[in-house]
Amino acid sequence: MVTDLVTDTMPGGEEMASFSCRGCAGDDVVPVVDLGAQPCADHFPPVDTPGEDPRWPLELWLCRGCKLVQLGPVEPQLPEPPLAVESATSIAHAEASVKELLADHPDLNGRVVFEFASHHGGSWLDHLRAAGCRIATGDERADLVVDVHGIAHEPAVGEMMKLRADRLAPGGLLVLEFHHLLPLFIGNQFDTIRHGHWSYLSLGAVIRLGALYGLAVESVQRIDMFGGSLRVMLRHEDEAQPDESVLETLQDEAAAGISDEIQLAGFQEAAWHAAGALxxxxxxxxxxxxxxxxxxxxxxxxxxxxxxxxxxxxxxxxxxxxxxxxxxxxxxxxxxxxxxxxxxxxxxxxxxxxxxxxxxxxxxxxxxxxxxxxxxxxxxxxxxxxxxx
Incomplete structure (x- = not known):
């Protein structure tokens, strides 16, 4: 696991937990936002359950190497029971996304597809099946690999990126859709930071993590879902031809300072301000x-x-x-x-x-x-x- 805990000693003698990056496994990871001890976000106890609900630390840490923003050194909490239902917005988004993707990439019609668990994005599989695509079986590599808001639920983000790269056939397309760190940061969406969402992805971090496994970003699309998401198209690095959307998004991320630990630290004060205002x-x-x-x-x-x-x-x-x-x-x-x-x-x-x-x-x-x-x-x-x- 890339999240092995180690212990550092601070100047006053007290111990400070640190850990290796969930993405690149580097050890230069620093805390930037602390929202205190919070209850597990998807554990809704019966209303008459006695006692206090359990809490765990909720912190964001930044890897200075790959620039991944991630939950700090906390272990998985209570299991998430499948209580939620998909919104009409999410269901419509899945159908429209498949139609748009196959229109933009007609060569994928009728090809082999594989979808990683898409927790809150609405599965694309039924729509891909209806368009004539065949679902990969066993360890079969796929021409289209899809992850819609799935990878954030995986503690070992780097290892999960490798699994997605390994699933991708030569000439294939990997589609990652995730809640984007940029609108989270500039829109003060502090409530989207929660246990169970282990990473808060920027395009810059995706590019660095993808490169570890031979992937390169070809294009980027901003999606109006969950307060602002990013759909990133990746291919094997010798096949990708990046367009201008990649540079434009990287420039916007740099301007907002979402890979800068000092800028990110200001998010904590903004969160408390908005919470007090509510x-x-x-x-x-x-x-x-x-x-x-x-x-x-x-x-x-x-x-x-x-x-x-x-x-x-x-x-x-x-x-x-x-x-x-x-x-x-x-x-x-x-x-x-x-x-x-x-x-x-x-x-x-x-x-x-x-x-x-x-x-x-x-x-x-x-x-x-x-x-x-x-x-x-x-x-x-x-x-x-x-x-x-």
């Missing part, structure tokens, strides 16, 4: 006599609500489309999760959209109910702001 906004609504309820119980909600010091006093409950989450609670803050029908029945003055990356879908869904009920929609990031339904 707390103050909910207090303001409470003091004005307005009821606030939540929509969504995504994996980002525990960090958002914990840092914002939001509990059931400010948010009595939230709702979610996933039946498996009903009767459970958001860990840490203890906010109960109920059905969407309960939200419609209460008709709160304000709906706090915790699934802010699909705010348009949420608002359209609620407003479709006889024109809504006149609620105000509150989006928490990058700063709390109201959206008209």
């Amino acid at each position: 707390h103050d906004e909910l207090v303001r609504h409470q003091q004005a006599g307005r009821m606030v309820l939540g929509y969504g119980a995504p994996s980002k909600a525990p960090v958002l609500l914990d840092l914002s010091k939001v509990g059931t006093d400010l948010l009595p409950f939230t709702v979610d489309a996933a039946p498996g989450k009903h009767g459970r609670r958001i860990p840490g803050c203890g906010v109960p999760i109920r059905s969407i029908d309960d939200l419609r029945a209460v008709q709160p003055d304000v709906v706090l959209i915790l699934t802010w990356d699909i705010a348009d879908e949420v608002i359209s869904q609620l407003e479709a109910d006889a024109g809504g009920w006149g609620a105000t929609y509150l989006v928490p990031l990058p700063e709390p702001h109201e959206v008209v339904g």
Whole structure:
């Protein structure tokens, strides 16, 4: 494993944990952001479970070698039960992505494909199958290898990049889609930092890690998913012909300073500022006599609500489309999760959209109910702001 823990001694004599990079296995890895001890993001206990929810350190570290931003020295937490359901936005994105990809690369029609587990991006396999592609069997190498928001869930990122390179047939195309560190950083999306997401990828890091296994980036496309994602096309390095989208994205990353440890360290203060602003906004609504309820119980909600010091006093409950989450609670803050029908029945003055990356879908869904009920929609990031339904 590339995450072997070692111990350094600080000037005061106390010990500081460090570890080798999850990507390149280098040992020059430094902490840049500390969000404190946080509950496991996808562990939603039954609402009446006694005691405090367990917590683990939540830190971002930067490898000075390959520039990978990653979770610090923490071991895998509780298993993630399959409670979530795909949003309509995600499902539509998968279908549109396959159509676009095969239109841009007609040589891939009817070829052999392999998809690595795509946790929250919506699987492409059914659409590829419908287009005549054949799914690889056994250890068969594929002409198209797809990873849609999968690799971030792997603790050993470098080893997983090697597996994807090994799956790629000569002349083949590897498609990596992931939540991009650039919009995360400039959009103050601190709630997307959570246990279970082990890496926060930039194009620069992908280029360096891919090169370790003979891969080169050919083109880049910015995708409006999960608050801002990147779709990266890679080939074997002797086959890739990079276009100008690669340089443009690298320039934007450099301008934002997302591989600079001092710039990254400023993200911590921005996160606490936005969290405090959300707390103050909910207090303001409470003091004005307005009821606030939540929509969504995504994996980002525990960090958002914990840092914002939001509990059931400010948010009595939230709702979610996933039946498996009903009767459970958001860990840490203890906010109960109920059905969407309960939200419609209460008709709160304000709906706090915790699934802010699909705010348009949420608002359209609620407003479709006889024109809504006149609620105000509150989006928490990058700063709390109201959206008209």
